[in-house]
Amino acid sequence: MKYEPLIANNYYHIFNQGNNKEDIFIEEMNYAYFLELLNKYIYPIATILSYCLLKNHFHLLVKIKDISEDNRVSKAFSNFFNSYAKSINKKYNRTGSLFRDRFKRIKITEEDYLKKIIVYINLNPIHHGFTSKLNNYKHSSFLALISNKETLLQRDVVIQLFEDSENFKYTLESKKLELDEKLKLLTLE
Numbered sequence: 001m002k003y004e005p006l007i008a009n010n011y012y013h014i015f016n017q018g019n020n021k022e023d024i025f026i027e028e029m030n031y032a033y034f035l036e037l038l039n040k041y042i043y044p045i046a047t048i049l050s051y052c053l054l055k056n057h058f059h060l061l062v063k064i065k066d067i068s069e070d071n072r073v074s075k076a077f078s079n080f081f082n083s084y085a086k087s088i089n090k091k092y093n094r095t096g097s098l099f100r101d102r103f104k105r106i107k108i109t110e111e112d113y114l115k116k117i118i119v120y121i122n123l124n125p126i127h128h129g130f131t132s133k134l135n136n137y138k139h140s141s142f143l144a145l146i147s148n149k150e151t152l153l154q155r156d157v158v159i160q161l162f163e164d165s166e167n168f169k170y171t172l173e174s175k176k177l178e179l180d181e182k183l184k185l186l187t188l189e
Contacts, residue, residue: 007107014104015057042080
């Protein structure tokens with residue numbers, strides 16, 4: 001299967017899950033290590049707008065930087081995922097593929113879709129039942145996006161898409177309420 005190349009100055013939703021839907025984050029320190037590797041390998045070639053790390057899968061929203069070497073972007077992602085997989089395999093005495101397949105990517109060309117992906121990624125912990133309140137989930141970009149603390153995330157870009165921080169939080173809360181209603185309907189059926 002041929003994969004779409006990651007092209008400079010474009011946004012991409014990047015995601016993958018554990019092989020056979022197995023966990024890719026086994027214990028708490030794995031989340032921090034994944035983010036360390038993200039900083040080491042991906043930050044030099046892409047800006048990061050949002051992320052969400054769940055036990056068996058992850059979502060990233062990145063914008064590829066203007067890099068002169070064509071293969072540098074692909075190599076950075078390859079090194080990132082290989083480094084993480086090798087460390088997990090070694091630490092937990094496992095063999096074989098950690099991830100289901102090569103990472104998936106969706107190129108984002110429309111601002112409305114970009115906003116929807118930001119909302120989707122940040123609501124993912126609620127959607128998958130890890131929490132009922134975004135403030136309680138620490139493995140996503142939400143807390144960094146609404147904070148004033150220093151971050152490597154493109155907070156200003158994200159917040160400006162929603163006009164301001166309050167509107168960003170309001171948009172997420174509105175979508176959360178829609179999710180809650182859909183879940184209620186499913187449980188009543």
